[in-house]
Amino acid sequence: MNIITSLNKAFDSRVRLGIMSMLMVNESVDFATIKKELDLTDGNLSTHLLALEKEKYIGVKKQFINKKPNTSYTVTKSGEKAFKAHITALEEIIKKSFE
Amino acid sequence: MNIITSLNKAFDSRVRLGIMSMLMVNESVDFATIKKELDLTDGNLSTHLLALEKEKYIGVKKQFINKKPNTSYTVTKSGEKAFKAHITALEEIIKKSFE
Numbered sequence: 001m002n003i004i005t006s007l008n009k010a011f012d013s014r015v016r017l018g019i020m021s022m023l024m025v026n027e028s029v030d031f032a033t034i035k036k037e038l039d040l041t042d043g044n045l046s047t048h049l050l051a052l053e054k055e056k057y058i059g060v061k062k063q064f065i066n067k068k069p070n071t072s073y074t075v076t077k078s079g080e081k082a083f084k085a086h087i088t089a090l091e092e093i094i095k096k097s098f099e
Numbered sequence: 100m101n102i103i104t105s106l107n108k109a110f111d112s113r114v115r116l117g118i119m120s121m122l123m124v125n126e127s128v129d130f131a132t133i134k135k136e137l138d139l140t141d142g143n144l145s146t147h148l149l150a151l152e153k154e155k156y157i158g159v160k161k162q163f164i165n166k167k168p169n170t171s172y173t174v175t176k177s178g179e180k181a182f183k184a185h186i187t188a189l190e191e192i193i194k195k196s197f198e
Contacts, residue, residue, distance in 0.1 A: 004117035004137055012111050017192055018103035024196040039101055087193050093116055094186050097123040 003096060006089035008082055010055050015040065015048045020083045023058060023075040030072040049073065057082055102195060105188035107181055109154050114139065114147045119182045122157060122174040129171040148172065156181055 011017055018038045022029050035045050052058045057079030061072050075083070110116055117137045121128050134144050151157045156178030160171050174182070 002117070002136060002138055003120060004113045007113040007116070009113065012113055014103045014106035014108065014111055017106065017189075018101070021102060021192050021196040025198050037101060038103055083196070087196065090116075090189060090193065093120050094189065097120040097182070097186065099124050 003089075003093055006085070006092070008086040008089075010051065010057065011083065011086045013048060015044065016052060019045075019048060019052065019073075020057070020075065020079070023073060024080065024083060028061065028072045028074045030070055034073070052079070055079075055082075102188075102192055105184070105191070107185040107188075109150065109156065110182065110185045112147060114143065115151060118144075118147060118151060118172075119156070119174065119178070122172060123179065123182060127160065127171045127173045129169055133172070151178070154178075154181075 011020065015038065019034060022034060022037060031045070031049075034040075034049075035042065038045070049058065049060075053060055056076055059074045059076050061074070063070050063072075110119065114137065118133060121133060121136060130144070130148075133139075133148075134141065137144070148157065148159075152159055155175055158173045158175050160173070162169050162171075
């Protein structure tokens with residue numbers, strides 16, 4: 001066990017940190033909102049959402065709102081747990097970097 | 100400007116966070132020590148060191164110690180500045196995630 005193995009590779013990317021950060025404080029967030037907030041292309045955002053979905057860190061809900069398709073995302077229990085562990089590890093690294 | 104553009108893509112990887120963290124608190128660290136501390140392969144470590152070197156965030160010194168080649172690394176002034184900015188941005192994201 002060293003300072004980096006406690007970091008979760010699934011959260012290495014700053015895009016994923018941004019997504020998780022948004023989902024941690026919102027019940028659910030739709031695709032368009034994440035895209036706008038993080039200023040990403042559809043493709044880039046989709047790739048990272050899919051990766052987080054595959055890890056079962058986020059859940060996806062597809063529905064129609066006013067007859068328009070709407071895809072929204074929520075953080076799962078295990079996603080919340082994993083992200084909190086990652087943040088704790090990050091804080092540890094930050095602390096060590098300025099000892 | 101959003102929560103992720105203030106994060107530095109060069110530090111996305113946890114390996115690079117680990118390297119920078121070590122260099123922030125040590126005058127210089129040699130290849131073997133980083134490799135051992137972070138439990139990495141030569142190839143993986145070399146790739147990340149080279150990336151940080153290209154950004155001019157770290158400097159490299161090659162010398163002979165007891166006739167054996169020794170390569171050591173130091174953080175540059177701009178590396179220190181960039182890493183501190185990255186940490187500040189990370190702390191911001193962490194704060195936002197638990198509001």
